[in-house]
Amino acid sequence: MNDTSNNKNMIFFLISCMVLLFGYQYFIGGKQQKAAEVARAAAAASSSSMSAGLLPAPVHLTRPQALAQSPRVAIDTPSLKGSIALKGAMIDDLYLTKYKQTTEKNSPNVELLSPAGTDNAFYVDQGFSTQNLPNAPTINTVWTLASGTALSVGHPVVLTYDTGAGLKFTRTLSIDENYMISEQDQVANTGPQPVALAPYAQVVRYGVPADAAKGSYVHEGAIATFSEKPGQYITKQSRYHDLAEGKKTLNDSTTGGWFGITDKYWMTAVIPDQKLDAKFTVQNRGDKQKPVFATGYMAANAVTVQPGQVWSTSSHVFAGAKQDDMMRAYAKVLHLPRFEYSLDWGSLEIITHPFFQLLSWLYKMVGNYGLAILCLTVIVKLAFYPLAQRSYEQMTKMKHVQQRLQPKLDAIKKRFPDDQQKQQEATMQLYQEEKVNPMAGLGGCLPMLLQVPVFICLVKVLQMDIGLRHAPFFGWIHDLSAPDPLTLMNLFGLIPYNPSAVPLIGTFLGGPLHIGPVAILYGISMWASQNFTPMTGIDPTQKRMMAFMPLIMVFFFSQLAIGLMIYYFWSNLLTMLQQYIIMRRMKVDNPIDELIARITGKTEKKKAA
Incomplete structure (x- = not known):
């Protein structure tokens, strides 16, 4: 040659x-005819409740204004600080205390979740879909803090809501030293009639994050792990920009799994009981210009709570940094399928992960x-x-x-x-x-x-x-x-300014000419x-x-x-x-x-x- x-x-x-580099009908049954009819009605209403009634319209509030819209319970751990809104029992205010927004000495902590009503709203919404239930809990329901003063490691809080019509909801939240929130929901029926309800949870985000790269080599957007077959789980990803254009939406059934919205380093995910038969969705509920990304699950079969009966279910919420060893530990301890794949290892994970471990x-x-x-x-x-x-x-x-x-x-x-x-x-x-x-x-x-x-x-x-x-x-x-902070456009640091901030041409100066x-x-x-x-x-x-x-x-x-x-x-x-x-x-x-x-x-x- x-x-x-x-x-x-x-x-x-x-x-x-x-080229190689820049180269995935539910069935409802019941034991009693009357209970089955109630359950079917609740399940039929579940999809519309999750997609419409649970999303408050944006009103462009500042963060302090939005936080003031509801009484709150503080969250205070070595890794997280923020609060839970008693209105709707939403987890919508979180900062990562171990990570700063910039390298500046006085930089604020990374803001992960932001309350509904703000321009960059990003929150976790959990509740129950019901049919014709008087005073059923909604996003506007104000829960009562029944026990605890702040959610911290070893100190859970208990929230309650009584419909006044024979139904009492109790939610117990606990948190570990990292980023996992555990929830125990209990529903007590003291009324004369059976009640059907379907638990749901979803992560909602308004708009594409400013730092989300359209052609990034690492996935940013929605992520869902679900059972393709009994006991066999797969993970599917939908980028922000694809979802904004109406592409790569998901609507399917699963047993267990987990569903979230992830960025390069952070993720917020809702995790059902791993034995729960559920429907899940990944979609844009807004439009291309103003997308509203939502991913979550709802019980496929509404649960019927008979008079005098107490029903309970458990779930988790992960909100924090994606650290490999921690994600694998959660996967093992909580039996979460493919939770380590919240990190985007790519199709060559068999090679990528050993290199990751070697670098560490x-x-x-x-x-x-x-x-x-x-x-x-x-x-x-x-x-x-x-x-x-x-x-x-x-x-x-x-x-x-x-x-x-x-x-x-x-x-x-x-x-x-x-x-x-x-x-x-x-x-x-x-x-x-x-x-x-x-x-x-x-x-x-x-x-x-x-x-x-x-x-x-x-x-x-x-x-x-x-x-x-x-x-x-x-x-x-x-x-x-x-990227390199020194560029030709700032004479390699001699001129103290960021070229990408220049009006009109900043994108060009901070792009090809960087x-x-x-x-x-x-x-x-x-x-x-x-x-x-x-x-x-x-x-x-x-x-x-x-x-x-x-x-x-x-x-x-x-x-x-x-x-x-x-x-x-x-x-x-x-x-x-x-x-x-x-x-x-x-x-x-x-x-x-x-x-x-x-x-x-x-x-x-x-x-x-």
């Missing part, structure tokens, strides 16, 4: 990486995520060194064979200058006579292709790992999860890596494409997290070092030795000799 084939392999490898371990060893990224890249390069060496050896052998046969190949072209078919036939005959396999050169490309899944998984890990959020490195790098020093270093390293082996014998079109590729990639990658850019830059340097070692071992001329020779003057001495 000549240099043309080698460079075609490299082009194919680069294009493959880019390296961080514990070196104490800095930037250094951990450098160490992880070295480990990956060392693991693939034998493949890289074999690849280069195979391509070099084919190159020598090609050079030996080149005079005969040129003669074939002269013999059939205008007949491509005869040229190919004669070339294949020559290969047969010389016992050369023209496909053997592809063996040199195969090791590179084997690295593509690993490359994709590394990128996934670096974009989803919450540990990189606000993690500093050295110098001006204070957040490995954010070129920082690390992106420039990456472009230089890519150019140097390409030119490590001179590109001789390639056609002008390929040569132009390869020449402009580093510049294109600088613009293309400049908006990525700086931690990812550091990985790309460091990976290119290691690739060149790896190539240099292989070429030295094979005694092949290389640009580094030639440069050293020119500097030391050995080239002239050799020529003089």
Whole structure:
């Protein structure tokens, strides 16, 4: 294989990486005829109750104004602070105390949930769908705080509501030191008639979050895990932008599972009793311009509470940061199917998760995520060194064979200058006579292709790992999860302003022109890596494409997290070092030795000799 084939392999490898990177009737029964009729009526009303009656119209309140609309019970734990609205018993006011909004010293905590009525309302609504029940609890019902003063670890609170018509609702809430709220609902019927009701829970969010990326490599939007078959669960995702356009909505049945709205690092999810037969939905209840995302569940079969009977059910709400070890612990202890897949591992989870664990371990060893990224890249390069060496050896052998046969190949072209078919036939005959396999050169490309899944998984890990959020490195790098703060547009920090905040053109300045020093270093390293082996014998079109590729990639990658850019830059340097070692071992001329020779003057001495 000549240099043309080698460079075609490299082009194919680069294009493959880019393409691959930026490349899922219910039945109601009853024991008594009268109770069954009541249950069917309640179930029929459940869908409309969940989609319409439970969503208050936005009134554009400020957060303090919205919080003042209802008496509240405080939430105070090491991980969460906020409150529960007694009006509707809604969980709608939460801050994550261990995470700040920015890297500034006095930055406020991350706001997770916001009450109904605000422009960015985001809340959990839980209740019961009923049919013709006097004074049934609704979103406007004010519950009574019967026990406790604030919801904290080891100190539950009890909320009650009495309809005054022989039905009493009791909700007991407890919380752990992390992000899981446990609920126990009890309904006591002291009236003369049976009552049918269907428990429901939903997560509601108004509008697409400002920081939600349309083409993000990590899922942001609705997520649902449900039973496709008895005991077999699947997880489906619907991005914010897809749902806003009316795409990827879900309406199905399940036994157990969980349903939520997730961002890159945070998630809010409602979790039913895992034995509950339910209907669930993922949809946009607004329109494209003003979407209202809602995902949740409702009991498929309304429960009939007979006179004198007390019925109860349990559920959970998760609201917080998606930490891998914690999610897996919840999945095991609470028997939550696929709860660890709240983190977007992608289709190559078998590779992505070990890399995630390795990066976390390296961080514990070196104490800095930037250094951990450098160490992880070295480990990956060392693991693939034998493949890289074999690849280069195979391509070099084919190159020598090609050079030996080149005079005969040129003669074939002269013999059939205008007949491509005869040229190919004669070339294949020559290969047969010389016992050369023209496909053997592809063996040199195969090791590179084997690295593509690993490359994709590394990128996934670096974009989803919450540990990189606000993690500093050295110098001006204070957040490995954010783009480079120094750009051409602010003269690399000499002008103290954010280019993306400029009116009218801020999106452009903070987008394609967000070129920082690390992106420039990456472009230089890519150019140097390409030119490590001179590109001789390639056609002008390929040569132009390869020449402009580093510049294109600088613009293309400049908006990525700086931690990812550091990985790309460091990976290119290691690739060149790896190539240099292989070429030295094979005694092949290389640009580094030639440069050293020119500097030391050995080239002239050799020529003089």
